Amino acid sequence: MEHHYNNNHHHENCHPSVLVLGPPPVLRVFLDRFSRKFHLLKAWESPLPLDQFLISNAQSVQAILCSGATPVNAELIGQLPLLRLVVTDSSGLNYIDLYECQERGIAVTNAGNVYANDVADMAVGLLINVLRKISAADRYLRNGVWPVIGTYPLGSKLGGKRVGIVGLGTIGSKIAKRLEGFGCSISYNSKKEKPSVSYPFYSDICELAANSDALIVCCALTDKTRHMINKEVFSALGKDGVIVNVGRGPIIDEKEMVRCLVKGEISGAGLDVFENEPDVPKELLALDNVIVSPHRAAFTPESFEEVFNIVMGNLEAFFSNRPLLTPVLKI
Amino acid sequence: MAPQNQSQPSQNDLPYVLILKPPPSFVIFGDHFFNSAKFQFLKAYESPLRLPQFLLAHAQSVQAVLSSGGAPVTADTIRLLPNLRLVVTTSQGLNHIDLSECRLRGISVAGAGTIFSADCADSVVALLIDVLRKVSAANRFVKQGLWSSQGDYPLGSKLGVKRVGIVGLGSIGSEVAKRLEAFGCTISYNSRNKKPLVPYTFYPNARELAANCDALIICCALTDETHHLINKQVLSALGKDGVIINIARGPIIDEKELVRCLIEGEIRGAGLDVFEHEPDVPSELFALDNVVMSPHNAVFTRESFEDLRKVVVGNLEAFFSIEPLLTPVVLDDQPHFPG
Numbered sequence: 001m002e003h004h005y006n007n008n009h010h011h012e013n014c015h016p017s018v019l020v021l022g023p024p025p026v027l028r029v030f031l032d033r034f035s036r037k038f039h040l041l042k043a044w045e046s047p048l049p050l051d052q053f054l055i056s057n058a059q060s061v062q063a064i065l066c067s068g069a070t071p072v073n074a075e076l077i078g079q080l081p082l083l084r085l086v087v088t089d090s091s092g093l094n095y096i097d098l099y100e101c102q103e104r105g106i107a108v109t110n111a112g113n114v115y116a117n118d119v120a121d122m123a124v125g126l127l128i129n130v131l132r133k134i135s136a137a138d139r140y141l142r143n144g145v146w147p148v149i150g151t152y153p154l155g156s157k158l159g160g161k162r163v164g165i166v167g168l169g170t171i172g173s174k175i176a177k178r179l180e181g182f183g184c185s186i187s188y189n190s191k192k193e194k195p196s197v198s199y200p201f202y203s204d205i206c207e208l209a210a211n212s213d214a215l216i217v218c219c220a221l222t223d224k225t226r227h228m229i230n231k232e233v234f235s236a237l238g239k240d241g242v243i244v245n246v247g248r249g250p251i252i253d254e255k256e257m258v259r260c261l262v263k264g265e266i267s268g269a270g271l272d273v274f275e276n277e278p279d280v281p282k283e284l285l286a287l288d289n290v291i292v293s294p295h296r297a298a299f300t301p302e303s304f305e306e307v308f309n310i311v312m313g314n315l316e317a318f319f320s321n322r323p324l325l326t327p328v329l330k331i
Numbered sequence: 332m333a334p335q336n337q338s339q340p341s342q343n344d345l346p347y348v349l350i351l352k353p354p355p356s357f358v359i360f361g362d363h364f365f366n367s368a369k370f371q372f373l374k375a376y377e378s379p380l381r382l383p384q385f386l387l388a389h390a391q392s393v394q395a396v397l398s399s400g401g402a403p404v405t406a407d408t409i410r411l412l413p414n415l416r417l418v419v420t421t422s423q424g425l426n427h428i429d430l431s432e433c434r435l436r437g438i439s440v441a442g443a444g445t446i447f448s449a450d451c452a453d454s455v456v457a458l459l460i461d462v463l464r465k466v467s468a469a470n471r472f473v474k475q476g477l478w479s480s481q482g483d484y485p486l487g488s489k490l491g492v493k494r495v496g497i498v499g500l501g502s503i504g505s506e507v508a509k510r511l512e513a514f515g516c517t518i519s520y521n522s523r524n525k526k527p528l529v530p531y532t533f534y535p536n537a538r539e540l541a542a543n544c545d546a547l548i549i550c551c552a553l554t555d556e557t558h559h560l561i562n563k564q565v566l567s568a569l570g571k572d573g574v575i576i577n578i579a580r581g582p583i584i585d586e587k588e589l590v591r592c593l594i595e596g597e598i599r600g601a602g603l604d605v606f607e608h609e610p611d612v613p614s615e616l617f618a619l620d621n622v623v624m625s626p627h628n629a630v631f632t633r634e635s636f637e638d639l640r641k642v643v644v645g646n647l648e649a650f651f652s653i654e655p656l657l658t659p660v661v662l663d664d665q666p667h668f669p670g
């Protein structure tokens with residue numbers, strides 16, 4: 001008779017399979033829309049330990065959808081003999097073994113620059129908030145007390161501030177452009193000086209800090225940038241200095257930063273990322289000059305929709321042998 | 332020798348500047364803040380006499396008054412100062428000065444000019460990003476330990492796609508527009524008069540502006556015309572995805588109606604530096620996560636106070652040296668300000 005295929009088999013024939021270890025943010029939001037086009041091998045829903053799941057289900061898998069919480073390392077790649085594509089919904093790639101992918105000719109796609117505007121907006125929002133004590137004043141008023149003039153600390157003007165951007169990529173450039181509109185002067189540190197850019201370049205991050213009133217960290221997390229913002233940098237930034245981090249928590253020596261904030265060795269911080277999310281050092285919870293955000297500088301419903309389109313677009317392109325939308329490696 | 336009588340002019344020849352109540356600068360920095368070698372202050376608030384008696388006894392020869400929001404210059408006060416020729420205020424706003432009476436009597440007025448415009452505009456952007464991206468609300472959430480225990484806080488909304496409507500495209504409104512353009516926002520405005528050299532779309536009234544924007548920013552002066560300008564119709568036109576930011580004057584918005592809209596979810600959120608009856612803030616707002624509030628301190632930065640000091644002292648010194656004022660207010664085209 002006609003229906004001798006069971007549902008799963010029929011489904012597998014119609015939809016390409018995509019392995020997912022744990023649901024990335026974009027999948028949690030758009031699971032239905034994904035499931036209509038792709039057969040998702042949901043490792044996190046299986047009672048089997050991962051190794052067994054992969055042996056039983058993923059030997060012919062060609063594509064994996066991952067994110068920061070589910071790293072793609074050499075060991076995992078070794079367990080997927082037919083893997084040809086790694087798709088992520090993030091811009092950051094520090095949790096993917098790019099070297100191994102390059103060696104094996106596995107393509108990698110990310111979210112491109114979709115998040116850049118939202119991250120830049122948040123970085124500026126955090127900076128003004130700290131300098132002008134916005135959240136602190138809001139908290140004060142919510143206690144039902146209107147501060148008597150003279151008892152409430154003054155804010156610090158944004159215009160004229162020297163802002164040091166750590167990592168002048170797409171996000172850093174957008175932050176710079178926004179802050180110029182407020183009358184800030186911009187300088188930067190990056191892997192390499194950018195000749196097409198007119199902002200002063202400092203090859204030494206301590207020198208950048210010494211010449212800045214505020215540092216904005218928006219670079220990638222790599223072996224070179226891990227704990228790059230350390231005791232020396234904070235000391236150079238000084239007690240009137242402010243730090244904003246929308247990059248990755250481990251770029252900053254968090255213990256040292258907390259110590260500086262508690263002792264007043266820097267003047268404040270706006271932080272979207274932390275070394276051990278979702279744990280935030282408890283000393284920061286009581287500080288009014290520290291604004292914390294639960295790793296969502298990139299996340300708005302609008303950016304999610306765009307990222308969903310990019311992830312879907314990359315997967316569809318791959319499975320129909322068309323060029324990928326946002327490839328990261330030159331394969 | 333006769334003891335120096337307080338009602339006689341000081342031995343010092345310096346002209347007097349009358350102060351009715353200490354301006355915020357005095358409270359924060361001390362009453363030497365506007366000191367100058369060219370004039371001295373006559374502090375009505377240090378006298379045991381009630382104001383009318385004090386003015387009759389001591390202020391007949393006074394030519395200049397230093398005013399601030401908390402020390403209004405009313406027609407009654409002006410009438411008790413027959414030699415008054417100049418009112419200097421420490422604020423950019425002028426609604427606490429009877430400008431009609433000043434114009435009638437040929438009294439010059441000098442304000443803070445545009446020195447506070449940048450700080451006000453910065454506050455607007457800070458409040459707007461905070462409301463849209465839920466910065467303060469998420470900060471509270473994390474600081475209560477809820478990120479670890481409860482997981483994610485609801486997302487905010489993208490700034491760059493927002494249509495921004497500016498009510499009052501003066502110095503502050505222009506600075507707001509300039510900043511928000513760099514974020515990708517499109518700008519439109521309503522003002523007393525259309526401004527031909529400005530590239531933004533003009534709407535003839537606040538309701539039409541609100542109907543065509545996602546974020547309404549109040550940057551205009553408080554006058555008879557703008558009192559409760561933002562009313563039920565305007566808030567309704569703004570709609571449930573709309574946000575309102577007010578750093579101008581509380582009474583420009585019908586506050587009771589605003590609170591109702593916020594509670595009922597008829598608008599998305601609000602950022603408020605000013606309120607109708609400061610220092611009273613409607614307590615219903617304290618429980619709302621879609622509101623960010625500040626205590627009328629959008630201009631209170633250390634740097635701006637220093638700029639203010641220079642402008643106030645500069646205006647007074649210029650006046651007493653018969654030189655042009657630094658930041659004169661043009662009285663001819665002022666609308667009527669509430670008494």
